[in-house]
Amino acid sequence: MELLVPLVSAFRYEGDDLNMTLAKSEAKILHEKISDKAYSDEELIRILTTRSKAQLNATLNHYNNHFGNAVNKDLKTDPEDEYLKLLRATIKCLTCPEKYFEKVLRLAINRLGTDEGALTRVVATRAEVDMHRIKEEYQRRNSVPLDRAVAGDTSGDYEKMLLALIGHGDA
Ligand SMILES: *[C@@H]1O[C@H](CO)[C@@H](O)[C@H](O)[C@H]1NC(C)=O
Ligand SMILES: *[C@@H]1O[C@H](CO)[C@@H](O)[C@H](O)[C@H]1NC(C)=O
Numbered sequence: 001m002e003l004l005v006p007l008v009s010a011f012r013y014e015g016d017d018l019n020m021t022l023a024k025s026e027a028k029i030l031h032e033k034i035s036d037k038a039y040s041d042e043e044l045i046r047i048l049t050t051r052s053k054a055q056l057n058a059t060l061n062h063y064n065n066h067f068g069n070a071v072n073k074d075l076k077t078d079p080e081d082e083y084l085k086l087l088r089a090t091i092k093c094l095t096c097p098e099k100y101f102e103k104v105l106r107l108a109i110n111r112l113g114t115d116e117g118a119l120t121r122v123v124a125t126r127a128e129v130d131m132h133r134i135k136e137e138y139q140r141r142n143s144v145p146l147d148r149a150v151a152g153d154t155s156g157d158y159e160k161m162l163l164a165l166i167g168h169g170d171a
Contacts, residue, residue, distance in 0.1 A: 016054050023058035024066075026051070030059070031067050034074050039084060048087065053094055060095060098133040101126055102141055105134070114153045119162070123150075127165040135166065 026047050033044040047059065064070050072088045079085075093100040101122050108115035108122070126134055138146040147166050154162060 015052050017052070018054055018058050020058065020062075023055065023062050026059045027063040027066060030063055030071060031074075034071070037077070039075070039087065048090060057095055060091065097126075097130055098137040101130075101134045102137040105138060105146065106142060109149050109153050116154075116158070119150070119154075123162050123165050131166060 029043055030047060033039070033041045038044065048056070051059065060071050067074075072091055075084050075088050075091075077084070089100065104118055104122050108118040122134075123131075135146045138144075138149070142149065147163055150162050150166060151159060
């Protein structure tokens with residue numbers, strides 16, 4: 001699930017320019033496709049994978065305000081469907097990255113036998129990006145600081161490296 005995210009971001013135009021006309025028309029397209037259950041429609045994929053974060057955020061906000069549901073709620077018709085899960089994870093990762101990564105970390109740490117692959121991936125890729133916000137979100141959700149949770153679940157050089165990347169205390 002996480003593998004697709006960097007792939008998707010690699011093709012994404014990054015910028016703050018917002019075109020509200022476009023946001024409205026693309027919100028309408030998304031709503032039509034989702035209502036028709038045309039989840040793998042080319043246009044839907046293009047909108048979700050190529051628009052800038054700012055532009056997609058405007059589209060999704062308009063979708064929510066205009067059609068009365070968050071797009072992720074409308075994509076939950078079949079909660080177990082892997083493709084829909086992937087679409088929801090992509091949207092969540094783009095619109096609220098700290099919530100998305102907090103969840104990946106929480107599941108990795110809380111699992112019986114830590115998921116070191118997921119833990120390494122998130123810490124290594126987000127350390128210089130938004131670890132500060134992820135830590136706040138982790139503390140808020142779990143009432144435990146992320147560095148303490150990680151220290152409790154890992155050991156040796158691996159633990160030291162993770163803690164150095166996470167940063168102790170307040171980042
Ligand atoms: C905004 O998007 C609409 C619809 O795609 C397009 O016709 C218009 O030229 C765009 N406006 C700007 C300022 O780019
Ligand atoms: C998306 O829009 C909401 C509401 O305007 C805003 O609070 C949030 O910061 C935006 N997120 C991004 C990633 O632009």
